[in-house]
Amino acid sequence: MLKATRLAKKLGQWWVLNDITLEVKAGEMLGIIGPNGSGKSTLLRLLSGEEKPDQGEVLFLEKPLHEYSLQERAKQLAVLTQEQVSDLSFTAEEIVMMGRHPYHRSFFGPTPEDERIVCRVMDETETRDMKLHRFNELSGGERQRVSIARVMAQEPKLLMLDEPTTYLDIHYQLAVLDRLKAWQKESFLTVIIVLHDLNLAAQYCDSLLVLKEGRQVRNGTIRQVIEPRLVEEVYGIRPVIVNHPILHIPQVLLTSNC
Amino acid sequence: MILKRKMFFWSGGLFLALLFSISFGVFLGSTDVGFWTVWKIVLRETGLMACPGLDEADAAIIWQLRLPRVLLVGLVGAILATAGTVYQGLLKNHLADPYILGVSSGAAVGAVLAIVTGWGTAVFFNWTLPLFAFVGACLALFLVLRLGNGRGASQATALILAGVVVQAFFSALLTLAISLSPDELQRIQFWLMGSFSFRGWQHIGVVLPFFLAGFLICWWFAQELNLFALGERSAVHLGVHVEKLRVGLLIAASLMTSAAVAVSGMIGFVGLIIPHVMRMLTGADHRLLLPLSALAGASFLIWADIFARILLAPAELPIGVITAFVGAPFFAGILRKYLKGRA
Numbered sequence: 307m308l309k310a311t312r313l314a315k316k317l318g319q320w321w322v323l324n325d326i327t328l329e330v331k332a333g334e335m336l337g338i339i340g341p342n343g344s345g346k347s348t349l350l351r352l353l354s355g356e357e358k359p360d361q362g363e364v365l366f367l368e369k370p371l372h373e374y375s376l377q378e379r380a381k382q383l384a385v386l387t388q389e390q391v392s393d394l395s396f397t398a399e400e401i402v403m404m405g406r407h408p409y410h411r412s413f414f415g416p417t418p419e420d421e422r423i424v425c426r427v428m429d430e431t432e433t434r435d436m437k438l439h440r441f442n443e444l445s446g447g448e449r450q451r452v453s454i455a456r457v458m459a460q461e462p463k464l465l466m467l468d469e470p471t472t473y474l475d476i477h478y479q480l481a482v483l484d485r486l487k488a489w490q491k492e493s494f495l496t497v498i499i500v501l502h503d504l505n506l507a508a509q510y511c512d513s514l515l516v517l518k519e520g521r522q523v524r525n526g527t528i529r530q531v532i533e534p535r536l537v538e539e540v541y542g543i544r545p546v547i548v549n550h551p552i553l554h555i556p557q558v559l560l561t562s563n564c
Numbered sequence: 565m566i567l568k569r570k571m572f573f574w575s576g577g578l579f580l581a582l583l584f585s586i587s588f589g590v591f592l593g594s595t596d597v598g599f600w601t602v603w604k605i606v607l608r609e610t611g612l613m614a615c616p617g618l619d620e621a622d623a624a625i626i627w628q629l630r631l632p633r634v635l636l637v638g639l640v641g642a643i644l645a646t647a648g649t650v651y652q653g654l655l656k657n658h659l660a661d662p663y664i665l666g667v668s669s670g671a672a673v674g675a676v677l678a679i680v681t682g683w684g685t686a687v688f689f690n691w692t693l694p695l696f697a698f699v700g701a702c703l704a705l706f707l708v709l710r711l712g713n714g715r716g717a718s719q720a721t722a723l724i725l726a727g728v729v730v731q732a733f734f735s736a737l738l739t740l741a742i743s744l745s746p747d748e749l750q751r752i753q754f755w756l757m758g759s760f761s762f763r764g765w766q767h768i769g770v771v772l773p774f775f776l777a778g779f780l781i782c783w784w785f786a787q788e789l790n791l792f793a794l795g796e797r798s799a800v801h802l803g804v805h806v807e808k809l810r811v812g813l814l815i816a817a818s819l820m821t822s823a824a825v826a827v828s829g830m831i832g833f834v835g836l837i838i839p840h841v842m843r844m845l846t847g848a849d850h851r852l853l854l855p856l857s858a859l860a861g862a863s864f865l866i867w868a869d870i871f872a873r874i875l876l877a878p879a880e881l882p883i884g885v886i887t888a889f890v891g892a893p894f895f896a897g898i899l900r901k902y903l904k905g906r907a
Binding site for chain 1: 568653656787788790791792793794795796797798800801802803804805843844847848849
């Protein structure tokens with residue numbers, strides 16, 4: 307689906323990313339983890355074609371990413387950034403409908419197909435009840451679910467998300483990630499997701515890429531990545547790694563230094 | 565479906581309001597002309613109906629003086645409201661407006677430069693003032709956007725401060741121009757607060773093409789303008805050429821504003837109040853918001869002009885005084901709400 311070889315990005319004199327090579331297969335969920343300032347968001351900008359790498363190349367569906375027109379790309383690849391909606395007078399439904407923009411000159415209004423798709427994704431994200439509510443009437447968790455419905459209305463093959471669970475309570479964190487997982491299985495969606503929480507990353511992702519200071523420290527399965535030495539090396543903490551009693555995957559316990 | 569019903573309801577209502585405002589604006593004046601006589605004169609002059617027995621002096625007053633003035637006022641109101649809507653959408657800043665961004669004062673300086681020097685009249689004729697105004701407007705807008713290029717929560721405040729600075733500078737230039745050319749004093753002074761005295765059909769001829777072109781361009785890109793609210797990166801990922809569109813629409817809005825300023829001077833706050841109120845009433849969708857703001861802006865300014873004419877009759881107030889009396893408290897209100905929301 308997406309293949310990146312030897313990506314590097316310079317910001318002024320600094321190489322903020324160096325020698326990143328990765329591949330995501332169709333239907334897979336790749337997690338990108340790493341401490342603050344390790345280059346996660348920059349990597350996402352390169353992988354989504356928003357910025358051009360100074361070295362290396364990104365292939366999307368066997369074709370260099372920069373050869374896609376913006377519209378063509380938007381029909382295959384959706385990105386949920388951390389941007390906030392600035393005009394709060396839009397209704398939830400209007401925001402979700404914006405996801406249909408790549409498909410037509412929507413000046414003439416939505417087609418029945420657009421209506422159907424918007425209805426479906428709003429059902430799936432449990433936002434249909436609030437479709438006529440304006441954004442300023444919605445809570446943070448509701449807004450985030452509406453935004454996720456919006457990128458799904460885009461019907462992407464590949465979905466990239468930049469820390470979609472930030473500021474959500476644990477209920478919504480699980481709800482959002484469960485929904486993504488369901489889409490991944492039902493519609494063979496490929497997902498690249500930047501996550502802060504190692505335990506959530508371990509539960510939901512199929513493989514993980516670890517960044518530190520712009521370099522790729524490891525790229526592998528959950529068990530290869532979530533292990534004490536690597537977590538200590540990357541985050542500078544001494545973790546206790548236990549096996550999840552039900553899911554049988556590694557989970558990180560934090561121990562305070564006091 | 566909802567969009568269409570809403571569109572029908574609001575545009576119908578505002579259109580009737582506009583017709584009423586125009587009629588009232590034409591009806592009102594020092595010479596009494598009956599309400600129906602006014603319409604008969606209009607019907608006769610446009611050749612739609614033969615209406616015998618009309619007083620020729622009345623007809624001249626209505627057709628040559630009052631009607632063009634009222635229509636021009638409406639046109640300028642529509643332009644300022646449309647431009648304000650576009651600026652607010654593009655800059656994601658609900659305090660943006662042609663006046664506050666310094667675009668109006670930039671345009672005024674450009675126009676005054678054309679009057680004082682007489683440059684370009686031989687080449688561009690009637691279009692000289694709007695074109696010079698456009699250059700001034702672009703210069704002011706460029707300066708404000710460069711100066712106010714803050715990030716995050718401070719962005720709105722930075723933009724307004726930049727607007728204040730640039731406006732102060734251009735106002736100084738205006739005052740300088742006035743001091744240097746006492747002959748043109750009368751003509752220039754009206755730019756400072758806006759006025760529609762002695763405006764006629766030829767001014768409508770100058771402004772109308774700018775309004776039509778500017779409005780249609782902005783309306784055509786209404787859906788893209790909506791996407792700006794998601795954030796620029798999100799808009800890019802929905803297939804919008806954000807940079808090109810932003811420059812293009814800023815130019816379109818500034819071009820309209822320049823034409824308006826060239827005929828009427830600096831009129832503040834219309835572009836701030838109208839989009840704000842309409843957004844609260846009808847929602848943020850620019851496909852609806854742009855035409856409704858234009859209609860509401862036209863009515864609003866016609867009423868402001870009516871008050872400017874009657875408050876000190878027979879003397880006339882600059883129309884900018886009226887809009888500022890309404891607009892400044894309104895601006896303060898929004899600013900307060902905004903600062904509270906951030907605190």
